[in-house]
Amino acid sequence: MKLLTPLIARSRVKSPWVYCANSGSCNGCDIEIAAALSPRYDAEQTGALRQGSPKHADILIVTGPVTLRAGAAIRDIYDQMPSPKAVVAVGSCPASGGVFSGSPTVEAPLGDIIPVDVYVPGCPPRPQEILRGVIQAAGKLNDKDREREEEQS
């Protein structure tokens, strides 16, 4: 396994499989994510592939201000993903609550619920920015794996 470590480290950066979760978003960011994954911006050329099961994913993309009902679900999805994993918060809502900031029905910011690695600002952000966020998050996977191993030892 030691022999494969450099290869695995390189593979992680090159193959970010994503799982998209909507935590009560207005759908604006989700449309931009769809644009990032579909022919125009084609995330697959960076190796990103949308997965149907969180257990297959490396990167969790979260949109929306995390409504009270969505909070538990987001936590559950995050816990289901096998390590190493990274979180990309897309849009203003998960970062600060956006226009819903201060509302009693949202749990934003997302960072209070699960650790967020990359914030992609914008309302909604452009597909290129989302793609860059995913690539940045993929670059952090190796550091996160090292941290986890140090914690365990």
Add this chain to the structure above:
Amino acid sequence: MSDVLSYLVALLLWPGLAGGALLGWLFLWLQRKLTARMQRRFGPPFYQPFYDFFKLLGKQTVIPRGVNPLLFYGLPTASLAAMLCVLALMPVPGNPVHSFAGDLIVLIYLLEVPALCDVLAGFSSRSLYGQVSAARETLLSLGYNLPFLAALIALALQVGSFRLDDLVNAPLSLVHVLAAAAFLLAVPARLKSNPFSIANAEQEILAGVHTEYNGAPLALFELTHGLELVALAGLFTLVIMPALSSGLAELAIYLLISTASVIALSVLAAGTARIKVQQAMRFYWRWGLVAALIALVAAWL
């Protein structure tokens, strides 16, 4: 001793693990790239399935509560091992293992093992989506095996032998054409590609039987899928196409026709949408049965 050695070479080097995995990754990439190009996308770079495999190997493996770890690791290993045996048995150019009487029957049994492991994985993973998918796969295997088995049996009947070498060396005849048609009908469903991607229905039932799988076991399942692609394309080339020449030219023809069948499969997959399981069964029990009967009757006469 040399027999054991030649089996080891066949299992681990060519046409087994090393050669099969490289060819399988190439075919998996070709499928994804062609689909992307047909959708006017750029598509993944050619090393993508290779990196996907090693990334999954490096991930943590989470075994769902209540699932036997032996089963969780054993099923993907068993299906990979069966696929390696299939490849080792195939009389591709350069295979050190010699054909023996009845190896076609062994091959047919071994080809069923990945589907069986998938079904068991789906039912044992305690996931609702896995169980739905496993039930669909069970049902579909009753459909696609009809023309598939009929094609191989018709060829064996024509040659009068269940030895793969005899089938490969048989001269081209009408039965070959009819068996090829029946064989091709079964291939998309065997590989779970569109329009028969009913068992693994991406997004619709999450990831089908593999929903609960992750890390190394998932990597093994993905590798098995690549090897299945190599095995089925190879079997088609070897059994249906007549042996034209020997040596390097034979190898080139083998690779060329395998690649061509993968291309045809991708075009079909990109051009069609998923159908329902009832429609697939109706298709196989109507047109599959027709193709099977024609091939068998032609072989009989």
